[in-house]
Amino acid sequence: MENSPFLMSDSAARASPPAPVDGLTLTFKDLSYSIVDRTGKESKYLLEGISGCVKPGEVLAVMGPSGAGKSTFLDVVAGRKGKIGTQHGQIMLDGSERPMKKYSSYVTQNDAVIGCFTVRETIMWAVELNLPSSVTKRERLDKVQELLSQFGLTKCADSKVGDLLTRGISGGEKRRLSIAIQLVKEPKVIFLDEPTSGLDSAASFKVMEAIRDLARRRGCTVVCSIHQPSPSTYELFDKVLFLARGRTVYFGPNAGADAEYFKSIGHTIPTHVNVPDAVLDSINVDFLGDEALANTRIANFDQSWNSSSAKSDRLAEVEREIALAKTKATDVATIIGGGDYTHGFFKQVGILTRRNTSNALKNILLFWVRCAMYIAMAILMGTTWWRMSLNQNTVQDRFSAIFFSIAFLAFMSVAGIPGVLEEREVFYRERLNRTYSVGAYVIANTIVSLPFVMVIAIAFTVPAYWMMGMNGGAANFFRFLGFLWLALYVAESVVIMIAAIFPIFVAALTLASFFNGLEMVTQGYFVRRQNIPSFWLYGFHYWNYQKWSWEALIANEFVGLTFDCNRGPNDACFCSIPSSLGSKACTFSGDDILAEYGYTDYSYWKSAVCLVALILFFRIIFYVTLRLKKPKV
Numbered sequence: 343m344e345n346s347p348f349l350m351s352d353s354a355a356r357a358s359p360p361a362p363v364d365g366l367t368l369t370f371k372d373l374s375y376s377i378v379d380r381t382g383k384e385s386k387y388l389l390e391g392i393s394g395c396v397k398p399g400e401v402l403a404v405m406g407p408s409g410a411g412k413s414t415f416l417d418v419v420a421g422r423k424g425k426i427g428t429q430h431g432q433i434m435l436d437g438s439e440r441p442m443k444k445y446s447s448y449v450t451q452n453d454a455v456i457g458c459f460t461v462r463e464t465i466m467w468a469v470e471l472n473l474p475s476s477v478t479k480r481e482r483l484d485k486v487q488e489l490l491s492q493f494g495l496t497k498c499a500d501s502k503v504g505d506l507l508t509r510g511i512s513g514g515e516k517r518r519l520s521i522a523i524q525l526v527k528e529p530k531v532i533f534l535d536e537p538t539s540g541l542d543s544a545a546s547f548k549v550m551e552a553i554r555d556l557a558r559r560r561g562c563t564v565v566c567s568i569h570q571p572s573p574s575t576y577e578l579f580d581k582v583l584f585l586a587r588g589r590t591v592y593f594g595p596n597a598g599a600d601a602e603y604f605k606s607i608g609h610t611i612p613t614h615v616n617v618p619d620a621v622l623d624s625i626n627v628d629f630l631g632d633e634a635l636a637n638t639r640i641a642n643f644d645q646s647w648n649s650s651s652a653k654s655d656r657l658a659e660v661e662r663e664i665a666l667a668k669t670k671a672t673d674v675a676t677i678i679g680g681g682d683y684t685h686g687f688f689k690q691v692g693i694l695t696r697r698n699t700s701n702a703l704k705n706i707l708l709f710w711v712r713c714a715m716y717i718a719m720a721i722l723m724g725t726t727w728w729r730m731s732l733n734q735n736t737v738q739d740r741f742s743a744i745f746f747s748i749a750f751l752a753f754m755s756v757a758g759i760p761g762v763l764e765e766r767e768v769f770y771r772e773r774l775n776r777t778y779s780v781g782a783y784v785i786a787n788t789i790v791s792l793p794f795v796m797v798i799a800i801a802f803t804v805p806a807y808w809m810m811g812m813n814g815g816a817a818n819f820f821r822f823l824g825f826l827w828l829a830l831y832v833a834e835s836v837v838i839m840i841a842a843i844f845p846i847f848v849a850a851l852t853l854a855s856f857f858n859g860l861e862m863v864t865q866g867y868f869v870r871r872q873n874i875p876s877f878w879l880y881g882f883h884y885w886n887y888q889k890w891s892w893e894a895l896i897a898n899e900f901v902g903l904t905f906d907c908n909r910g911p912n913d914a915c916f917c918s919i920p921s922s923l924g925s926k927a928c929t930f931s932g933d934d935i936l937a938e939y940g941y942t943d944y945s946y947w948k949s950a951v952c953l954v955a956l957i958l959f960f961r962i963i964f965y966v967t968l969r970l971k972k973p974k975v
């Protein structure tokens with residue numbers, strides 16, 4: 343019983359007042375937030391005149407019925423509302439308006455974690471990314487152990503988080519893991535959006551207790567939104583803010599003062615009733631079925647609050663805290679917040695490269711399934727185009743084999759979309775808290791893809807090239823491998839770019855498939871270059887990575903080979919391609935084939951440069967998309 347991870351002792355549950363600790367005092371004065379309604383004429387207030395303060399070591403819980411404005415309040419105070427609405431009032435840290443993102447972390451509701459890692463590995467990577475290099479290996483391991491035990495995750499420490507293939511840990515364990523990794527950095531100001539949603543009351547208590555302990559120990563200022571806490575969880579908070587339709591119903595301490603206030607305005611809460619349950623019941627007016635009555639009830643609460651001595655006390659406290667903060671000796675600039683990058687750019691790239699490599703090796707869908715599929719395709723093609731002879735009848739077969747190798751293998755890059763999307767969610771979460779820069783992420787992703795795409799290209803080329811009987815020189819083999827690698831790398835870059843722009847599986851899959859279809863149709867195999875209408879020629883053909891790899895690969899295949907023509911009655915020679923080798927030879931060269939099909943202007947260098955340029959082009963769009971897209975809060 344003593345060792346139960348969810349044991350709730352009375353002493354633990356009771357919120358002892360925080361000892362004075364170094365940190366940042368958060369004050370908000372007369373805070374309002376409005377948006378323009380659909381007609382574009384009237385402003386709709388989502389928050390109105392909210393004031394209060396949260397001191398270092400304190401935990402403020404924001405409560406209210408659904409739609410009361412809890413998330414809006416959190417986003418506005420955390421400085422993450424963007425430019426959608428209009429904000430009035432002041433939000434200050436230690437008496438001055440400062441860039442909130444620099445000093446705070448925002449713990450989202452989104453459980454974005456990499457499925458193929460274990461719980462321990464997930465925390466370890468968070469520790470690597472968020473703790474400075476000065477922290478020793480021993481201390482890192484201790485930190486992992488501490489978080490595992492604080493969040494009740496020791497039992498499942500070595501279980502996989504779970505993905506599309508493996509079931510993994512439970513939803514509640516995932517929620518706790520997600521919070522644990524977002525608190526590694528121990529930022530000075532922490533915002534948590536419904537950290538206990540989906541957790542049972544014992545787990546909710548334990549999670550909130552860990553957060554409260556962190557606040558006490560490190561002097562963090564914590565603001566969280568929460569739906570309906572149990573009595574023991576409620577006691578962990580230092581202050582509560584009840585909201586209804588964006589207005590304050592009560593703000594202040596919860597240990598008795600809350601019940602006293604409600605009694606003073608004529609809403610006595612019986613001693614055996616949980617205060618938040620009673621308050622939330624009274625202020626949830628959405629189901630009254632009478633909008634006028636609902637408005638009156640909320641207006642009454644609002645009026646009571648505005649004329650109360652409790653509100654005057656809070657306003658006085660806000661002014662006092664602002665004045666006090668200004669006299670504090672601590673230089674705020676020296677306080678490490680949540681929003682600063684822990685590591686320099688190259689260190690970020692190094693850690694992300696290691697993490698992505700580990701993910702790719704462990705994630706069956708991301709790499710191994712594709713690898714197996716490409717080997718299977720090599721065997722299928724090798725046994726179909728088996729050991730092609732050097733007869734003119736194999737010319738078309740060789741064209742088809744090369745086209746299919748590029749087109750199909752590039753097309754199958756879409757198999758990586760699920761993995762890419764999973765990683766994207768993790769990126770959004772980590773970017774929200776400025777764990778690393780977008781540039782570091784894109785470069786790490788680019789580095790990790792290089793060897794993986796090469797392995798995939800080798801897995802296909804080694805069996806297929808020999809089985810099909812392609813041009814046998816060593817230089818030809820490596821050139822084939824090199825251009826296939828570049829083509830697959832462009833295809834990979836296109837897929838991640840599309841998944842970044844449209845991070846929804848079906849949309850990304852449809853668009854990537856369409857894009858591949860476009861590439862196949864306009865690359866010059868089905869319709870010769872001279873017959874492609876100019877719109878498609880200049881709009882797509884010259885920008886088509888399949889064109890550049892295709893032209894290099896057919897030159898690589900045909901140059902240097904000599905093909906026998908067919909012999910007819912009386913040993914008459916029938917050549918399907920005009921021969922430059924003389925009529926007696928009854929053969930034609932690979933150059934004759936290229937001339938016949940209009941590919942004499944090929945250049946390996948030009949193809950390679952164009953493919954590299956296309957890789958850079960798609961990777962830059964990928965980078966710009968990630969920069970411009972706002973992380974989901």
Ligand SMILES: Nc1ncnc2c1ncn2[C@@H]1O[C@H](COP(=O)(O)OP(=O)(O)OP(=O)(O)O)[C@@H](O)[C@H]1O
Nearest residue numbers: 377388406407408409410411412413414415426567
């Ligand atoms: N961009 C917007 N345009 C119009 N209305 C909005 C917008 N954002 C929020 N709202 C409205 O503002 C109110 C407060 O929303 P908010 O998400 O903050 O509530 P909440 O208390 O967090 O709700 P829940 O508990 O259900 O998450 C809701 O009525 C919501 O419909």
